[in-house]
Structure formats: C-alpha cells, structure tokens
Amino acid sequence: MKIRKIVIYGFGKHENKTIDFTDGINIIYGHNEAGKTTIQQFIVQTLFGFPQKNSAQLRYEPKAGGKFGGQVHLHDEIHGNCIVERVQGKSSGDVTVYFEDGTQGGEEAIQALVRQYDRASFESIFSFSVLHLQGFEQMDETELSRTLLSSGTTGVDTLLRVEKKMEKEMGDLFKKSGRNPDMNVRAAELKEMEKELKNEQERISAYAPKMDRIHAIEREWKKATMEYDSLREQHRALERELQFVPLKERRRTLARRLDDVRTTSFPSDGIRRFEMINSRLTEREAKNRGLKAEIKAMAGKMPENPSTEKLEEIERLLAREPEWHEWRSTVGAIRDQQAQLHVKRLRLLDRLGVDDSDAVLRADVSIHQEEHLYEQLQELAAMDQQLGYMDRQLSQLENELRDIRNEQLSLQKNAPTEEERKQADEWPSLRGKLAEAKAYVQMSRSNRANGIPQLLWILLIVAAAISVVGLISDQWIVVGLAACLAVIAAILAIRKRGGQPSQETSEAERFVKAYAGQEAIMEALVEKVRGYDRQQSRLNETARTIERKMGVLEEEYGTIVQKKEQRQKSLNGFFLAYGLLKIPNAGILHEFFGMVRSLQEMERELEDMSQQSELIQGKIRFRLTEVERFIPPGVPETSIYEKMRSAYMSLKEEAQSFATLTQRIEEFHMQMQEAEELISSLRSQQQELFTEAGVETEEEYYTAFADFQETQTLTQQIEDIESQLSMHGAVDEGSDRSEDVLREEVHQVEKALSDVEEVMGLLVKEKTALEVETENLLTDDSYQRKQQFFEIKKAEFAELAKRWSVRKAVVEAIKSMMEELKEKKLPEVLMGAEKLFCELTGGTYTSLVVSENGLFQAVGANGKRYPIIELSQATKEQAYIALRLSLATAKEKTAPFPLLLDDPFVHFDETRFTRMMTIMERLSTKHQFIYFTCHDKIIEYWTNATIINVSDIGSAKGAIIG
Incomplete structure (x- = not known):
C-alpha cells in the first residue's frame, strides 16, 4: 500500500492543502510549530477515525472553523487506486471509500482496506517517533526487555498491559504478609467473628435457672400486693379526714370577715374606666398648655413677608x-x-x-501640485537607486576582474617549461613505439625459452581482444596497437627457428630500457600541460567578458547622471518659490x-x-x-452667581419660614379648641362614675372599690371550700380527733407502705432484669445474625479467592503465551532484526538473543553477551528500531502499510545515521517511508528522497502543498 496524495479540507492549523508523495522515501520537513505532527495525525485519523471528544488524544479540529477532515489517496495491491475521505459527522467521523471502478464503501470498506487493523495495532508497528524512545533511559532491565519484545511481536504490548493489570489486581486482593488487601482483611475478620460466636454459645446456656427464679418472684409479688392494697385503703381514709380539718376552720374564719365588709354594688369595670378617663384628661390639659407655649414662640420668630417680584427676577437670572x-x-x-x-x-x-x-x-498646495512634485521626486529617487545599483555592479565586476588577474598570475607561476611541453608533445608517438618494443622483446624471449607457437597464439588472442575494445570505444590508437601486436606475431612466426636475437630485437631492448618505468611520469606531464592550457583559456575568456560588461555599465551610468542633474536643476527653482533652500525627500x-x-x-x-x-x-x-442690581458692588466676575444664589437662598428661606410659621399657628389654634372640648367631656364622664359609686371624691371612690373586691373574694373562697367538701361525699361534722393525732396515724401507715413498696420494687427490678435477659436469649438473633454474617464473609472470601485464582490463571496464561511467542514467532523477527542491528552498529554487535528469564541481550563481535540495560541510549534505540523494521518487513504480505517515522534517529551519530539511511533506502524498494523532521542537517543527507517543506508551503523536488 502506498500513499499517493493527501488533501486536507481543515485539520488543525492546515486548511485547503494538498501534498503529493512518491513511492520511496518522503521527507516532511519544517521548523517547530510548522504542522508536521498535524500531517502525521491527519493520515492516522483519516484511516482509523477521529478520537472521541472526551479522549486524551487531540482531535485537531480547524482553528478557524470550516470543514473538518480530508482525503488520503492510496494505491493498494489488492484494491487498486482508491480514495479514503473522512469528514466531521459521528464521533469518529463519516468515512467514504471511493474505488477506481466507481463503487463506494463505508466502515466495512475501510476495515478491509486496512486489513482489520485498529489505530493501536497500526501505531505499534508502522508508526513510531522519538517519544517512544525517550523513556528508555529510565527503564529497568525487565521493562526494557518487555518493550523490545512488544516491538518485535504484534499484540504483545496489549498482553503485557493486561499482565501488569492482573498482577496489580492480585496484589490488591492478597499479599502473603499484607494487611490492607481485601483477602487479608476478610481473613482477619473471620478469625474475630469465630471468637464472638463462641461467646454467644456460652451465654445461651444460662436460660433455665433464670426462668425458675422468675416464677418464685411472681409468688412473692402476689402476697406483697395484697398487703399493699390494704394499707393503701387505710391511708386514703386518714388522708381524706385530715384534709377536712383545715377546710372547716377556713370556712368559719371567712364567714366572720364577710359579715364585717359586705358591699353589694360598684360600677362595672369602674377602676379601669376611671383611670383611663383620668389619664386622658391629664394628657389633654398638658397638651393644651404646650400648644399655647408653641404659639407664643412662633409669633416671636415670625419674619417679614419678602417681595415676590424680586424673587422671580433672581430666579430668571439664576435659570440662565x-x-x-x-x-x-x-x-x-x-x-x-x-x-x-x-x-x-x-x-x-x-x-x-x-x-x-x-x-x-x-x-498652491493642491493635490494635483503634490502629485506632480511627487512624481518628479520619485524619478529622482529612482535615478539615485539605479546609480547605486550600477555602482555595486561595477564594484563587483572590478573585484571579479581583480580576482581573475590574480588567478592568472598564480597560474603563470606554475606554467610548464618549453622542455616539458616538448616532452608532452612527443610522448603519444613514443608510447605506441614503447608498447610495440615491449611486446617484441617479450616474444623474442619467450621463443628462445619455451618455443614460439604458444606465444604466437597468446599474441594473436590479445591483439584480437584489443582491436575489439578499440573499435567499440572508437579509440584508434588501441586498434593500431593491436595491429602492431599482430605484425610482431607474424615476424616471430617467420623467425621461429632463429637462435640468437636479431638486430631489431636488440634495438627494441635498448628502446625499452631507455623509456621503461617512465609511463606514469609522462602521463602526468601530459595531463599537467593540458590542464594549464584549459585553465589559461578559461581565465582569458572570463576577463574579456567582464571588461565588456564594465564598458556597457559605465556608458549607462553617465547617461543617468546627466538626466539627474537636469531634474535637480528644475526642482531647485520650483521649491525656492516655497521658501525652501533644498529639495525635500x-x-x-x-x-x-x-x-x-x-x-x-x-x-x-x-x-x-x-x-x-x-x-x-x-x-x-x-x-x-x-x-449688579442684586449683589454688592465690587464682586469679582467669577463669583457673581455665587453671591446671587446666596441672596436668593436667604430670600427663599424667609418666604418659606413665614408661610410655614403662619400655617403652624393656625393648626395649633384648631388643636387647642379640640382639646378644650375633649377636657369638658372627660370631666362629665368622671362625675357620672362618682354618682354611680355613691361617693364624691377620688379617695372615697378607690375605698369603695377595695371593699367591693374583698366581698367578692370572700364569697368565692367560701363557695370553693364547700365545693371541695362536697367532692368527698358526706362529711362527718361530729369527729373530734385533732389534726396532730390524724397526722401521726398517717405517718405510721405511710411507713408501712414504704416498706412494702421497697420489697415490691426489689422484686420488680429483679424480675425485670431476669425477663429482659431471658427475652433477649429467646428473641435475640445476634447469634443467628453473626452466624449468617460469618457465612456471608466466608462467601465473600471465597469470591475474592476465586477472583484471585482467575487473575493468577490469566497471568500464567500470558506468561505461557509469551514463552510460546519467544519460541515460535519472535525468532523469525529476530533473524531480520539481528542483521539490521549488526549493520547499524557496524558489526560491534552481531545479534540479539532472549535469555531464559525473558531478558534481551546483545551479542558482541567477541561472542560476549551484554544485557540490554548496559547499552548506550542510542544503541537501545537502534535495537528497538531494528525490531520494528524487521516486524514491518515480516508483515509485508499481510499488512503492506507505509511507515510513519517522526524524527526517531536524533540520538544517532553521523556514522550510524548514514547506515540507517542505507537500510531505509534498501527497504524503500518494498516499503514507502514518510519521515517527519525539523533538523536542517538531516535533509541534506537525503539526496534521493522527496523533500516536502511544510514551513515554506512548498517543496524543493516537485512535491506540492496547495
């Protein structure tokens, strides 16, 4: 699978951009914050979905709004050319796959395209960065080995996370000597509950003796109750008789007092009515005196009535x-x-x-005048700029010409002599003769030593081969040499029977002796003469070119200077009219x-x-x-209105005071009239109360009220006593026992009752305690509850033990699976990783092995094994990268994905980085690499890669960012 192009609608800081990729190595280069990681995340998220909004991973939604998402154009060996488009929609985005036959697909199509890989699996093999390598320095040997193992086998990192989680949960459930784990806590609770159950069993065995004592207490209680009832009846009779004695005496005393103070009539609610009338009368009289004093005081404060016209005039002026x-x-x-x-x-x-x-x-400062002057000054400035540019060009050409003259002088010092030139001219002809002489001498010697036929055949074969090479390369000298060899072979064939060397052979030997061993020297001399001639010719031609350019520039320079002087003269006269002595900029x-x-x-x-x-x-x-009519003379102009306001306020206050005092005096006169009428009415009501009570003065009125109150109180008390006596039935009026005698009898009965009550109380207390204990024994389900709670705790402990066993089994299964991976799957990856690791380290380490305890070791060139923790940071990273690349190579058939590398080689020295480049260029024939970097030096090494400069929004080698 290869990425041909990506089209970004809106993703992070990138918007409406297109990036083209090639099959081999693609370098995404840019400075920090240029958006390299954003592009890497765009590829990953478009293929595998946007993160959830509450996820820790960034969603890279566009900073400036707009459409979120984009396209990744792919070429796949199975599905051909296709386009994956993902835009904002549901949480992971709406994805559409466009195939080259015109069909479309959704999530199922993208899953098939990425071979059912998810994002985590993809990033664990085909995408890694320097961030994956930064934690190596802090890892111990076990963690480092597991990381390397997970990098060499797919899915192992997930198994390792599950294993760590299971081991942690096992530790939370049980530790051999721990106190806080759940199973340790449950075991301690079960031991404590066993002790409590034993104590409950001992307490239940005391039930029968307590029941026998309860029955005995009930019999004693019945006997004491009968005695208590008899004493209680006797005590009530004595109490009732004792109560009658003071009541009878109190009734006789009250009857005598009633005969002395009996008063039968008094006004209803007389005292309250009298006191209310008296209070209101006193209040009104005091108020009447106060009103008179107020009227007198106000009359003394009354001012003169001010002029209304003067106030209105001042108000008018103040309003303005x-x-x-x-x-x-x-x-x-x-x-x-x-x-x-x-x-x-x-x-x-x-x-x-x-x-x-x-x-x-x-x-005249019109815009037309300004534009006219501005155009002339602009022309003058342009001329200055052009003259400056020509000055710099002339200076540069002079420097170049001076450098060439210096170079010619240096070259002249090393010029070949006439003798050397002569030798160089003669050497091509001498070289051919020397070759012929050597061949002739060799053939003569061979004929004399071993016979001629074998040498003849060798010379003929060599001559044929040389002639073929000369014809192919169009080197006729070589063809001539082959012809000479053939002639020599013919001459030798004619003289194959000769015994002594001929005169030609002697001359050939002398010629070889004179020039043999000087071939390299003469060739160097020829090359020296030719190089000198070529350099001399080049320098002469360059000097002539520079001189021509300087002539043209000097002519143009003079023309512009003349135009500038004419323009300055015209402008000087123009600006003198404005009073300026020089031309402004x-x-x-x-x-x-x-x-x-x-x-x-x-x-x-x-x-x-x-x-x-x-x-x-x-x-x-x-x-x-x-x-001035309303203020004193001589007032400053700044203070006249302040003085007017003061005068106005004084007049205004006098007018308000006059009106207010006049109104208040009228109100007080009306209040005095009302008060006098009310006083007269109250005095009439007071006299009516005196008449109804039959008195004439206030003192007599209060005495009559006291007698009336006492009469009513005595009558009520007598009625209450008679009512109390009648509540107890018939009263024996003829009983002659005194109060003291009755009290003595009551005391004796109360003492007997107290003794009986004390006995009954002790019996009740003992019975109650026994009944409570027996009831608790019968009804208390603490033993059952504790037994039930004990069973619940046992079940919880069993459940925790089951959970611990399950996790233990999972850990053992993972360990077993890891062993199987090490034995079956890992060796295949290790074989490829060893070669890469050996190549990266320059043979310092020959292989990677896994020890019996599951730890990675590097094998040195001397055969010694080094634990992975002892290696340098860069060497650890090289082992990790070697395993990753080996795994990606092993997955080529089932998962042919591109490799996304985010600057993972920054810790490599120059030598190992060069080796890494060689490995990547070799692997790039089968894998597409997309390498993200911010280092200027790194991109200088990649001469055969496509460089995509994100910082400049463009590419130096044809890649396009739109």
Whole structure:
C-alpha cells in the first residue's frame, strides 16, 4: 500500500492543502510549530477515525472553523487506486471509500482496506517517533526487555498491559504478609467473628435457672400486693379526714370577715374606666398648655413677608446661569485654542524651515501640485537607486576582474617549461613505439625459452581482444596497437627457428630500457600541460567578458547622471518659490504638503475664533449690568452667581419660614379648641362614675372599690371550700380527733407502705432484669445474625479467592503465551532484526538473543553477551528500531502499510545515521517511508528522497502543498 496524495479540507492549523508523495522515501520537513505532527495525525485519523471528544488524544479540529477532515489517496495491491475521505459527522467521523471502478464503501470498506487493523495495532508497528524512545533511559532491565519484545511481536504490548493489570489486581486482593488487601482483611475478620460466636454459645446456656427464679418472684409479688392494697385503703381514709380539718376552720374564719365588709354594688369595670378617663384628661390639659407655649414662640420668630417680584427676577437670572458659564468657558476655550494654534503654527514653521511665512500661506498646495512634485521626486529617487545599483555592479565586476588577474598570475607561476611541453608533445608517438618494443622483446624471449607457437597464439588472442575494445570505444590508437601486436606475431612466426636475437630485437631492448618505468611520469606531464592550457583559456575568456560588461555599465551610468542633474536643476527653482533652500525627500513630500495645508487651515481658524470671542464677550458685559442690581458692588466676575444664589437662598428661606410659621399657628389654634372640648367631656364622664359609686371624691371612690373586691373574694373562697367538701361525699361534722393525732396515724401507715413498696420494687427490678435477659436469649438473633454474617464473609472470601485464582490463571496464561511467542514467532523477527542491528552498529554487535528469564541481550563481535540495560541510549534505540523494521518487513504480505517515522534517529551519530539511511533506502524498494523532521542537517543527507517543506508551503523536488 502506498500513499499517493493527501488533501486536507481543515485539520488543525492546515486548511485547503494538498501534498503529493512518491513511492520511496518522503521527507516532511519544517521548523517547530510548522504542522508536521498535524500531517502525521491527519493520515492516522483519516484511516482509523477521529478520537472521541472526551479522549486524551487531540482531535485537531480547524482553528478557524470550516470543514473538518480530508482525503488520503492510496494505491493498494489488492484494491487498486482508491480514495479514503473522512469528514466531521459521528464521533469518529463519516468515512467514504471511493474505488477506481466507481463503487463506494463505508466502515466495512475501510476495515478491509486496512486489513482489520485498529489505530493501536497500526501505531505499534508502522508508526513510531522519538517519544517512544525517550523513556528508555529510565527503564529497568525487565521493562526494557518487555518493550523490545512488544516491538518485535504484534499484540504483545496489549498482553503485557493486561499482565501488569492482573498482577496489580492480585496484589490488591492478597499479599502473603499484607494487611490492607481485601483477602487479608476478610481473613482477619473471620478469625474475630469465630471468637464472638463462641461467646454467644456460652451465654445461651444460662436460660433455665433464670426462668425458675422468675416464677418464685411472681409468688412473692402476689402476697406483697395484697398487703399493699390494704394499707393503701387505710391511708386514703386518714388522708381524706385530715384534709377536712383545715377546710372547716377556713370556712368559719371567712364567714366572720364577710359579715364585717359586705358591699353589694360598684360600677362595672369602674377602676379601669376611671383611670383611663383620668389619664386622658391629664394628657389633654398638658397638651393644651404646650400648644399655647408653641404659639407664643412662633409669633416671636415670625419674619417679614419678602417681595415676590424680586424673587422671580433672581430666579430668571439664576435659570440662565448655564449660558453665563458656557460663555465664559467658550471664551477661555477660544483663548486656549488660539494659544495652542499659535504654538502649532510656530512649530510648523520651524519644521518647514521657511523664513517667509506669507509665501507659504499663499502657496498652491493642491493635490494635483503634490502629485506632480511627487512624481518628479520619485524619478529622482529612482535615478539615485539605479546609480547605486550600477555602482555595486561595477564594484563587483572590478573585484571579479581583480580576482581573475590574480588567478592568472598564480597560474603563470606554475606554467610548464618549453622542455616539458616538448616532452608532452612527443610522448603519444613514443608510447605506441614503447608498447610495440615491449611486446617484441617479450616474444623474442619467450621463443628462445619455451618455443614460439604458444606465444604466437597468446599474441594473436590479445591483439584480437584489443582491436575489439578499440573499435567499440572508437579509440584508434588501441586498434593500431593491436595491429602492431599482430605484425610482431607474424615476424616471430617467420623467425621461429632463429637462435640468437636479431638486430631489431636488440634495438627494441635498448628502446625499452631507455623509456621503461617512465609511463606514469609522462602521463602526468601530459595531463599537467593540458590542464594549464584549459585553465589559461578559461581565465582569458572570463576577463574579456567582464571588461565588456564594465564598458556597457559605465556608458549607462553617465547617461543617468546627466538626466539627474537636469531634474535637480528644475526642482531647485520650483521649491525656492516655497521658501525652501533644498529639495525635500520624496518620502516627506506628502508630510510637507500636509504641514502647509495645516498652517493655512490654522490661519483661517484663528480669524474665526477672534470673531466668535468678540461676540460672546458682548453678551457677558450685558449680563453683568443685569446682575449688579442684586449683589454688592465690587464682586469679582467669577463669583457673581455665587453671591446671587446666596441672596436668593436667604430670600427663599424667609418666604418659606413665614408661610410655614403662619400655617403652624393656625393648626395649633384648631388643636387647642379640640382639646378644650375633649377636657369638658372627660370631666362629665368622671362625675357620672362618682354618682354611680355613691361617693364624691377620688379617695372615697378607690375605698369603695377595695371593699367591693374583698366581698367578692370572700364569697368565692367560701363557695370553693364547700365545693371541695362536697367532692368527698358526706362529711362527718361530729369527729373530734385533732389534726396532730390524724397526722401521726398517717405517718405510721405511710411507713408501712414504704416498706412494702421497697420489697415490691426489689422484686420488680429483679424480675425485670431476669425477663429482659431471658427475652433477649429467646428473641435475640445476634447469634443467628453473626452466624449468617460469618457465612456471608466466608462467601465473600471465597469470591475474592476465586477472583484471585482467575487473575493468577490469566497471568500464567500470558506468561505461557509469551514463552510460546519467544519460541515460535519472535525468532523469525529476530533473524531480520539481528542483521539490521549488526549493520547499524557496524558489526560491534552481531545479534540479539532472549535469555531464559525473558531478558534481551546483545551479542558482541567477541561472542560476549551484554544485557540490554548496559547499552548506550542510542544503541537501545537502534535495537528497538531494528525490531520494528524487521516486524514491518515480516508483515509485508499481510499488512503492506507505509511507515510513519517522526524524527526517531536524533540520538544517532553521523556514522550510524548514514547506515540507517542505507537500510531505509534498501527497504524503500518494498516499503514507502514518510519521515517527519525539523533538523536542517538531516535533509541534506537525503539526496534521493522527496523533500516536502511544510514551513515554506512548498517543496524543493516537485512535491506540492496547495
């Protein structure tokens, strides 16, 4: 499966962008915060779904709103070219798969396309980053080995997480010497409950003796009850007779007093009515005296009645006070504005740098005039810029020409001599003759030593081979050499019977002796002469080109200087009319015209302000003539309205006081009249009460009321005593026992009752205690409850033991499965990982092995095994990456996914990174790599990869980001 292109509608910071990928290695490069991880997450989430909104993983919804999602264009070996589109919809997004035959699919289609892999399984094999490697340094040996094992086998990381979870839950359930785990707590509770059950059984055995004592107490209680009832009846009779003695005596005393004070009539509710009338009468008389005093005091305070016309005139002037202050404020504001405008005017004149302000004020500052001047200044600035550019070009060309002259001088110092040139010219012809001479000498010697036929065949074969090579490469010298060898072979064949070397052979030997061993020196000399000639020619041609360019630039420079001088002369005369001594910069021309316009506008504003100020000051003078009638002379202008308000408030207070006092005096007169009428009525009611009681004074009235009250009290008391006597039936009026005798008899009976009650109380108390104990023994289900609770706890303990056993079985099953993985599945991955690990470390470590206790070990070149924890951080990461790549290679047929790598090689040195590049380039023939990085140096190594620069929104090698 290969990713051809991604189209981002909206994802994180990216919006409406398209990125094209190639089959091999693709480098996603960009600085921090450029959006590399966002692109990596876009690929993963489009294929496997957006995270839930409450998930810890980011959803990368568009920052600026808009459509959420995009497309991933794929080429799959089974399904062909297809497009996976996922947009916002349900929690994981709405996905649609478009196949090249025009059909479409949904979740089932994407599941088939990704070979039923989920996101976690995909990221555990085909997507990893430097974040997966950062925790290696803090891992112990077991954790590191398990991490490496999970990287080399799919699904192991899930099994390891389950194993850790089961072991933790087992620890929460039971520990051999623990106290807090649930099973340890339940075991301690069961032991304590066994002790409580034994105590309950001992308590139940005391029931029968307690029941026998209860029956004996009931018999004793019956006997004591009969005796108590008899004494109680005797006590009630004595009490009733004792109660009658004081009642009889009290009735006789009350009858005698009633005969002395008997009064039969008095006004109903007389005292309350009299006191209420008397209170109201006193109150009204006091109020009447107070009203008279108030009227007298108010008459003394009464002021004169002020003039209404004067108040109205002052009110009119006070109502117009705001316009007075507005006039004064306006005059002050105008003065301030005039002062500010004068200051600004001077500042503008200083900034303009002109002596004649009248000329500036009369100057034409229209927009047309400004545009005309601006265009001329722009042309002048453009000429300056063009001249500066030509100066830099001429300077650069002069530097280049000077460098070439220096290079020519340096080259001249190393120039070959005439003798060397002559030797170089002669060497090509000498080289061919030397080869012929060597071959001729060799053939002669071979004929003399071993016979001619074998050498002849060798020379003929060599000549044929050399001629073929020369013809193919179009090197006729080589063909000529082959012909020479063939001629030599023919000559040898003719002289194959000769015994002594011929004259030609002697000359050939002398020639070989003269030039043999000098081939390398002469070839170097030839190359030196040729290189010098080529360099000299190149430098001469470059110098001529630079001189031509300089001539053209100097001619153009002179033309522009003349135009500039003409333009400056024209502008100088133009700006003298404005009072300026030099031409301003084009950048400040707009500001110059703006300041002149502001200056002219200020002059107009100053004239308007002077007219407005004179008008308002006339109004102020007229108002002062109106106000002077009501205030003392000599009051400052700023205080006249304050004095007027004081005068107005004084007059207003006098008028209000006069009206208020007049109204209050009238009200008090009316209240006095009402009070006198009420006093007269109350005195009449008081006399009527005296008449009804038959008295003439207040003292006699109260005495009559006291006698009437006592008569009623005595009568009621006698009636109460008779009622009490009648409640107890017939009273023996003739009994002659005294109160003391009766009290002595009552005391003796009460003592006997107390003794009987004490005995009965002890019996009741003992019986009650026994009944409670026996009832508790009969009705108390604490033993059953404790027994039941004990059984519940036993069941809970059994359930916890069952849960512990299940987790123990799962842990053992996982361990067994891990052993099986190590024995069956892991070796296949390890074989490929060993080769990669050995290549990455340059042969320092030859293989990776798993020990009997499940720990990874690296085998060195000397055969020694090193625990993985002892390796450096980078070497641990290389082992991890080797296992990941080996697993991805093993999954090529069943899961041919691209590999997404997020800068996992940052800890590698340059040598090992180069090896990693070699491995990736080799694997890229079968796998597509998408490598994310922010390091400038890394992308310099990748010469055969597609570089996609996210920071610049573009690519240097054809990849497009739209």
